[in-house]
Structure formats: C-alpha cells, structure tokens
Amino acid sequence: MKVSVISPIIQYRLIMAEQFGASRNQIMEMAGLSEADLADPENRISLEKERMIWKEIVRQTGREDIGLICGHHFPIRVASLIGYIMMNAPNISIAIQKMCNYQKLIGNSMGMDYTIGGNHFFIKIVMWTEWVEELRFTMDLFMAATLSWTESNTVNKIRPFEVGFNYPKPKNHADYEKMFAPAPIYWGLEESYVAYSTQQMNSPIISANPGLFDHFDKMTKAVFNKLDANKKVSYQVEQLIIEALNGEVPTLDIIARQLIMSKRSLQAKLKEEGNSFQILLNKVRKNLAEQYLKDKQVSKSEIAYLLGFSEVAVFSRNFKKWTGLTPTEYQRSLD
Numbered sequence: 538m539k540v541s542v543i544s545p546i547i548q549y550r551l552i553m554a555e556q557f558g559a560s561r562n563q564i565m566e567m568a569g570l571s572e573a574d575l576a577d578p579e580n581r582i583s584l585e586k587e588r589m590i591w592k593e594i595v596r597q598t599g600r601e602d603i604g605l606i607c608g609h610h611f612p613i614r615v616a617s618l619i620g621y622i623m624m625n626a627p628n629i630s631i632a633i634q635k636m637c638n639y640q641k642l643i644g645n646s647m648g649m650d651y652t653i654g655g656n657h658f659f660i661k662i663v664m665w666t667e668w669v670e671e672l673r674f675t676m677d678l679f680m681a682a683t684l685s686w687t688e689s690n691t692v693n694k695i696r697p698f699e700v701g702f703n704y705p706k707p708k709n710h711a712d713y714e715k716m717f718a719p720a721p722i723y724w725g726l727e728e729s730y731v732a733y734s735t736q737q738m739n740s741p742i743i744s745a746n747p748g749l750f751d752h753f754d755k756m757t758k759a760v761f762n763k764l765d766a767n768k769k770v771s772y773q774v775e776q777l778i779i780e781a782l783n784g785e786v787p788t789l790d791i792i793a794r795q796l797i798m799s800k801r802s803l804q805a806k807l808k809e810e811g812n813s814f815q816i817l818l819n820k821v822r823k824n825l826a827e828q829y830l831k832d833k834q835v836s837k838s839e840i841a842y843l844l845g846f847s848e849v850a851v852f853s854r855n856f857k858k859w860t861g862l863t864p865t866e867y868q869r870s871l872d
Contacts (some may be wrong), residue, residue, distance in 0.1 A: 539809055540666045541581035542644030545615050547590060548575050553607050556811035559597035562795070578617070584646050588671040595674070602712045604674030608681025610717065616643055618757040623742075625750035629687050629695065630738040633660060635754065639761050645811035646672060649679065654862040658738040662703070662729040665811035673704050676729055681716060683731055693740040696720065699732040727858065763809045770806045771817060778821045786845035789814045823859040826852070830868050837864055 551561050565571070568589040574580060583592075594603055597837075613620035619639050626632035633651055640648040646666045652659040662679055664672075680700070687695045697720045706724040707713070711762055713722055717731075781787035792814065793803040807813055822844045829840045841852035857863050862870065 539581075540584040540646050540811060541641070542584075542587055542646065543578065543617070544575045544580045544582055545578050545617065546644060547587065548580050549612070550590065550594065550607055551575075553610065554594040554598060554603070557598040557600055559594055564590055564593045564597065569870070584666060587646070587675075588669060591671040591674045600708055601707055602677070604715060605681045605712055606678025607674075608678040608683075609685045611678065611682040611685065613686055614828050618753055618760065619643065621753040622750060622757055623686070624690070624744050625746045625753065626643055626742055627745055627747070627750070628739050628741050629691060630658065631737070632690075632708070633683075633687075633738070635757075639757050641811065642757070642761055644675075647675060647679070649683070652860045652862075653735060653870075654860060656735045657861060658733045658735045659861045660731045660733070663816075664728075665813075665816065666808065668703075672745060676703070680729060680731060684717065687733075687738075690742050690744070691740040692743060693731065693737065695740060697731045698827075699723075701726045701728070701730045703727060703729045728863075733859070754833050770803070771810050771812045774803075774807065774812075774814065774817050775821055778818055779825070782821065782825065782843065782845060784842050784845065792864045819855075819859065822855070826856055826864070827860075827867070830864055830869060833868065840864070 542648055551564060554564060555561050564799055568586045570582070570586060570590075574582065593603075595601060600606065613623055616623070616636075619642060622635045622639070626635060630653075633649070637649050639650055641696045647664050650661045650663045652661065660683055662676055666672075681704075682699065697717060700717045700720050701723040703726050704724070710722075720732075720866075773796060774792055777792050778787055782790070782820040789803065790800055796803060798806075804814070807817070826840060826844060829835045829843070835843070837852070838849050841847075841849045844852060846852040846855065853863050856867070860867060
C-alpha cells in the first residue's frame, strides 16, 4: 500500500481551514483533488497530495499552529471504526492501544506506538516514511488530538508530565506551551512523544459500552486483516531478521538476496507498505530485548550479543531510545 490517508481526514482539515478564511476550492485545485476524490470515505489520498494540502492551508491561513488546532478539535468519529472502539473501550490505556493496533486503516505516513514501564505511559509517534517538512502539521495533529481526546473522555484530570518533538522549536511556540502546560516541552529530539502516568491512563472512559467495544473491535479487526493481507514482504523481512539475529546483524543486502529480490526492489516494496528495513530491524530488536529481559534468564551482555550490539552500553542506549527506560529500569518496572 502506498503512503496515504483516508479522505475523511482531509475533509476535516479543509473544514478547519475554511474557518480561518482559507478557500476550499483553491486548496483542492492546488493539490489536484476533486470533490469526487473526497466523496468516498474509503478513498485514500496520497502523501504527495496531503503535503500540498497542508502547505496551501498554512499559506492561506498564516497559521503555523494549524496542526495543533486541528488536533485539539479533532472529532474521533472521523477515525471511523477505530473511533467507535476508542469511545467504548474500558479505559484510556486500552483505547490508545487499540488505536496503535489499527491506525494504518486511517493513514500510514506515521503512527503511534506506546510503552508502559512502571508508572510511565509513553505515547510515541513513529515515522513510517521519510520525514518531510509538511509532516510536522500531521505530527502536531496527532499530539494535540491525543491530549484533547484523553482529557475529554474521562472524569479524571489527565495531563502529560513531559512532551517532546522531533523538530526544532518554532518561532511561535507559545501555543504549544499553553496546550501542554504544565509539562516541559523538549525540541529537536529523535522522536516525538507525550508521557503520562500509568495511573492516569487507566482512567475509565465515560461512554464505554463493553458490548459495543467487542462488536466494533471484531469489525475493525476483520477490515484490518483484509487491508493487511497483501503486506507479506514486511512480515517475511521480520521473520528473516529474527532468524538471523544471533550475534550478527543482517544487512538489507542479505535479506534481499534471501527473498530473491534486488536491494532497490525490497526498499521500494517496504516503502509501499509504510515500512523500511531499519524500522523492522528496530522493531524486532526491541521485541526480542523485552522478551529476554522479562525472562531474566539471560544477562544483559548476552542480550547485547544476541541482538548484534557491540557492547552493553550501546544496547542500553538503544533500548532507552525505544522504550524510554534503561534495561535495568524496565526489569524493575515488571516487579
């Protein structure tokens, strides 16, 4: 599947842009879109057109914070079936986990991942394609929508204790500080994230209906499995990495040869599926590291060796990058 986003998401952004004086027709014309392209809620809009839309919205509105605004007012029903699952989930934590599981039904330029360690619940934004400037506004939308939705769907007061962005501090950063206050915001990091306490994220959702939650979860899983049926290359690459990770790190060339493909062809296929070799390698390493650490039968030096790291310190730095915790902190959080 090519990098894209469902048309209702684009519809929503256009509606918000109009509220700030932008011309819907001019934006669509600039992006080469017609009303017919947006009429079908299952239609997907390419990343290239999404970039053009963001660029034109910012140009016409003069609002560099338009992504934050869209996220703050984001109606969860725009997320289709996923939105209904979230509204009926038992608590905020499970709702976020379901979003992470099914989010590629909405778009696949980036998505959310979560890590739970001790009393920390990290929601991270994961890039599934190469970074381009306009994706900053999609990033802002993700971050603000997560905050707004968690706050408005439980009786408990939920605020993050730390926020990070993967791009430099913008000139007009006051709106960011106001939105995420009192949490400190860090800029220019390797990844974007919002950190909450686990206790807060276990807050029950006001409108939850267990019967509807199970119903929509089954429906969404069926749709997702159908969409995901053709994503065989990523799965095969993951399996080959798992087999090869035993003291040595497989290269893209080696995996491509095993799949009887050229390096360039494999890269292209993974990109179409919203993946890359490095993303899959990191995913496998992270999952295996967590399994080894949970078992507590393998020393950290052995884990580092098995995952292909030169030394324990390098493994520890990478593990903290993936999870927000050092290997030792992660093990303590399991006790």
